[in-house]
Amino acid sequence: MTSGGLWAVDPAYEPLEGARDLTHEGADWSGLSIVVMGLGLSGFAAADALLERGSDVTVLARDRTPAALERAKVLEVLGAQVHFGEEHQRTPPEGTHLVVTSPGIPPRHPFMVAATAAGVPVWGEVELAWRMRARAGAAPWLTITGTNGKTTAVTMLESILRAAGLRAVAAGNVGRPLLEAVLHPEPYDVLAVELSTFQLHWSRSISAYASCCLNVAPDHLDWHGSYDEYRRMKGKIYQRTQIACIYNVDDPTTEHLVEDAEVVEGARAIGFTLGIPAPSMLGLVDGVLADRAFVENRSSSAAELAQVADLTGHGGADPAAHYVADALAAAALARAYGVAPSAVRDGLRAYVPQPHRAATVLTHNQIRWVDDSKATNAPAAQASLSAYDHVVWIAGGQLKGADVDPLVAAVVGRLRGAVLVGVDRAEIATALRRHAPDIPLVDIDSTETGAMREAVQAAAALAQPGDVVLLAPAAASLDMFDSYGARGDAFAQAVREMTADGDA
Structure with a gap:
């Protein structure tokens, strides 16, 4: 962990249009x-x-969804030009000063490649939000990333901060755009900020009050190109951190990312662990978050927190x-901000x-039905499965x-049986037959949404009292499905219908 000042030189701060330095809300964005x-x-x-601040805005969108068309109508009334279709997404128009990109667009996209080649800066909405903060008195950011658990941790942090008054x-990535929070007419005291690697990639100058990477495991490699690049993007969460870099003692990669980060002088490295904490750590002691x-x-x-x-x-x-x-990580960020132990306790309580994060739908006939549809990658699923002794797994x-x-x-060793759905279920089936050939396996040969009802019925036939x-x-x-939320809703609905009918 290298300490320094608040960035003597950062290419991201190079002014646009000569003397303009777009680093705060009061900067001149007009024209x-x-x-x-x-x-x-x-x-x-x-x-x-940007329109509100007098910029000439062109919006490029791909799909004419009802939501996009409605937003386009509003922005056109405000003065923006809106173009749909990939034919507009090849190169920036002549005279473009800046590109602000949505987080899902990868750096190898032809438009991004063309912008970079033309010397046009590319920011994400998160970077724009940071630069539109008030010049003085802006709410500090407490930032969280991680392959898994970041939405849980950031909403836990929100609950703790509110409990502190x-x-x-x-x-951020939790669903509310950061710009809405930063520019809210009633300013916030502090922001709990969830950042994905997509958002971190397009960020340049964020200096969080305290920051945390929960864990790192291979994910989104199609977007980043390699695990090394994905890991490097996770590490950007710690860059320029002012007070505390929170890392996971039980995931050494996160500590290595802290060690590699350039931080504000005096920032501390703080660990959290499920074991007994050493000094400068949070952890567990006899069932207590300490x-x-x-x-x-x-x-x-x-x-005692x-x-x-x-x-x-x-x-x-x-x-x-x-x-x-996740609770320990959220508590560490809150404590770094000065929140009292009693508020940590009250916020966690x-x-x-x-929704859809290890949420119990119901327990019926001593069988517990759990919706963790948010477990959209292997590390998340492993963490979820590891929480239970005997599991019928729907995957x-x-x-x-x-x-x-x-x-x-x-x-x-935890599996009672498995029920497989979806387009890539054969790959999971192959792994199950390799490692657990004796475990009952049900293959639902359909990718229609109604297949979830079949999966629930098959799981009920495999489950025994005491199973999850x-x-x-x-x-x-x-x-x-339209989203992991819709998938979880379909699961919960099928479970409730089946148990109401007395089939389980």
Whole structure:
């Protein structure tokens, strides 16, 4: 971890149009020709903010979805030009000063390649939000990334901050555009910010008050091109951190990313662990979330933040290990900001888990049905499966080239049976037959949404009293559903209908 000042030189701060230095809300954005790529939530927020400040905005969108057409209509009334179709996404128009891109557009996209070749800066909506903060008194950012768990951790952090009496909100990859939070007419005291690697890639100058990477495992390699590049993007969360870099003691990669980061002088490295914490760490001691980092005598004392029993948002069930780890990470960020231990406890007690994240649908005939549709990759599914002793596993979907063999090898001892759905289910089946040939396996040969009802019925036939039937697909959902949320809803609905009919 290298310390320095708040960046003496950063190419991202090079002014546009001669003397303009676009580093705060009051900067002169007027008359700049800016292209906004994408018309989702973040693209709309970026275009709206730039139009309000007098920029000449051109929006490029691909698909004429009802939501995109509605947003386009609003932006055109405000003065933007909106173009649909890939034919407009080849090269920036002559005279473009800046491109603001939606996070899902990869750097190898022809438009991005052309912009870079022409010397046009490319920012993401997150970078734009940072640069539109007030010159003085802007809300500090507490930032979180990680392959898995970041939405849980950032919403836990939001709950803790609010329990401390702070006006706070979770924004970024969690769903609320950061620009909306930054430019809210009633300013926030502090922002809990979730960042994906897509967003981090297009960010240049963020300097978080405190930052955290929860974990790192291979994901989105099709977008980043390699695991090394994906890992490097995760590490950007720590760049320019002011007070504390929070890392996962049980995932050494996160500590290495802290060691490689350039931070503001005086920033501390703070670990969190599911074991007993050493000084400058948070961890567990006899069922207590303990802080040995933000106390006066950390060499010999600790502060009790909460008890594991306080994390009862899953219908009273014992929380999974990864859920406890997310709570420790959120607590560490809050403590770095000066939140009292009592507020950490109150915020965690009040926290209600996000939908489709290890959420118990119901328990019927001593069988617990759990919706973890958010487990869209192998590491997330492994963490979910590892929380239970006897599992009937519903899995499958779009693997996006991911290798599920290590996942299956790690969890076979917990499996009562498996029910496979989705376009890439054969790859999971192959791994199961290799590592667990005796485990009952049901293949649902359909990618219609109604296949989830068949999967639930098949799982019920395999489950025994005391088992968990777990939807943890280890795959994306778009082969069958509009989103992982729709997939989880279909699972929950099928479970409720079946149990209501007395079939389980």
